[in-house]
Amino acid sequence: MHLLMIGEVVHQSEDNKTSSSPHLSAMGVTVRFGPVVALDDFTVEIPRGIIGLLGPNGAGKSTFIKASLGLVSLDKGRISVSGLDSQLQYLQIRDDIGYMPEHDCLIPNMSSVELVSYMGKISGMSSKDAIQRTHEVLDFVGIGEERYRLIKSYSTGMKQRIKLAQAVIHDPSLLFLDEPTSGMDPNGREEMLDLIKKIGASEKTVIVSSHILQEVELVCEYAVIISNGKLVRQGKMEVLMAGEEDLQKLTVRGGEQAMTRFIDALAQVCEIMDRKEEGWNQIAFTVRGCSDGKRVFKLAHENGVQIRRFHPDKLSLEDVFLSSFKGGGAGGN
Numbered sequence: 001m002h003l004l005m006i007g008e009v010v011h012q013s014e015d016n017k018t019s020s021s022p023h024l025s026a027m028g029v030t031v032r033f034g035p036v037v038a039l040d041d042f043t044v045e046i047p048r049g050i051i052g053l054l055g056p057n058g059a060g061k062s063t064f065i066k067a068s069l070g071l072v073s074l075d076k077g078r079i080s081v082s083g084l085d086s087q088l089q090y091l092q093i094r095d096d097i098g099y100m101p102e103h104d105c106l107i108p109n110m111s112s113v114e115l116v117s118y119m120g121k122i123s124g125m126s127s128k129d130a131i132q133r134t135h136e137v138l139d140f141v142g143i144g145e146e147r148y149r150l151i152k153s154y155s156t157g158m159k160q161r162i163k164l165a166q167a168v169i170h171d172p173s174l175l176f177l178d179e180p181t182s183g184m185d186p187n188g189r190e191e192m193l194d195l196i197k198k199i200g201a202s203e204k205t206v207i208v209s210s211h212i213l214q215e216v217e218l219v220c221e222y223a224v225i226i227s228n229g230k231l232v233r234q235g236k237m238e239v240l241m242a243g244e245e246d247l248q249k250l251t252v253r254g255g256e257q258a259m260t261r262f263i264d265a266l267a268q269v270c271e272i273m274d275r276k277e278e279g280w281n282q283i284a285f286t287v288r289g290c291s292d293g294k295r296v297f298k299l300a301h302e303n304g305v306q307i308r309r310f311h312p313d314k315l316s317l318e319d320v321f322l323s324s325f326k327g328g329g330a331g332g333n
């Protein structure tokens with residue numbers, strides 16, 4: 001048991017990231033709630049790192065998290081967490097897992113010191129260690145003197161921080177954060193994302209379920225997209241968001257005649273896929289095959305126009321998410 005600040009634990013914990021085996025995998029998992037099929041022959045291999053778990057409401061994200069913790073039983077299939085079976089070895093699995101549930105899970109008539117240290121003791125720590133570690137994790141999540149007040153007096157943002165603190169009290173190597181920024185204001189959100197990044201940098205696997213794609217884009221290295229209980233897409237963020245190969249966005253400013261000359265010259269060296277007038281003598285192009293930046297800048301200079309922006313065409317996670325529901329299959333890496 002490490003009795004150190006989360007950031008310091010980084011160098012002390014076992015080197016999880018050197019292992020190439022998936023931290024979590026599901027094979028043909030089906031979970032039913034009466035007539036509802038929450039997970040439908042769901043198969044996925046989740047690597048180590050900060051992972052975004054995405055999908056529309058009712059997709060099966062929370063069910064997958066609960067099934068991995070052994071909190072709901074599987075009708076079919078198998079989930080393996082660090083090589084352990086979620087149905088048979090859930091007690092061992094829980095020793096090394098932290099869980100921040102989507103809904104309120106806090107005991108209102110306890111202070112956060114009492115609650116978090118209680119959770120530490122439940123996970124096997126001595127009272128002394130649990131108290132010491134509690135103060136460290138409460139410092140880490142940014143709870144000050146309020147830690148001695150009853151939780152029922154806390155704001156939503158403070159409750160989210162306590163939910164995170166109780167999830168990391170026992171220094172688990174795998175964390176499930178179900179909608180961690182839910183109900184938080186923009187500053188609180190940013191701080192929560194920073195905390196997630198810090199935890200991820202400490203060689204832990206953090207699985208973050210969120211509806212807010214921009215947040216996932218900011219913190220996650222890998223995304224898993226679920227819909228109707230099935231995997232629709234998974235892959236490294238940079239691969240998912242790379243967009244179509246060899247497309248570039250180019251924004252150019254210049255007078256009418258110079259622009260016409262430049263467009264003629266540009267069309268000789270690459271394919272102009274799309275152009276959009278942006279006013280003020282400015283045009284935004286999507287071009288293919290213009291990765292030779294020097295050549296494009298030379299053409300601009302020769303024809304008397306100015307390049308305002310020039311970069312590879314990159315998708316947003318929202319584009320990836322939406323395209324996943326237009327017939328995109330599972331895949332990517």
Ligand SMILES: Nc1ncnc2c1ncn2[C@@H]1O[C@H](COP(=O)(O)OP(=O)(O)OP(=O)(O)O)[C@@H](O)[C@H]1O
Nearest residue numbers: 033036037038055056057058059060061062063064
């Ligand atoms: N305990 C339960 N009893 C009955 N149905 C359930 C139960 N838990 C989940 N479901 C159903 O299973 C499906 C998947 O739910 P789940 O909560 O896993 O989705 P989710 O992706 O987490 O959604 P959200 O984004 O709204 O949190 C939904 O149709 C939901 O209504």
Ligand SMILES: [Mg+2]
Nearest residue numbers: 061062063102
């Ligand atoms: Mg959910």
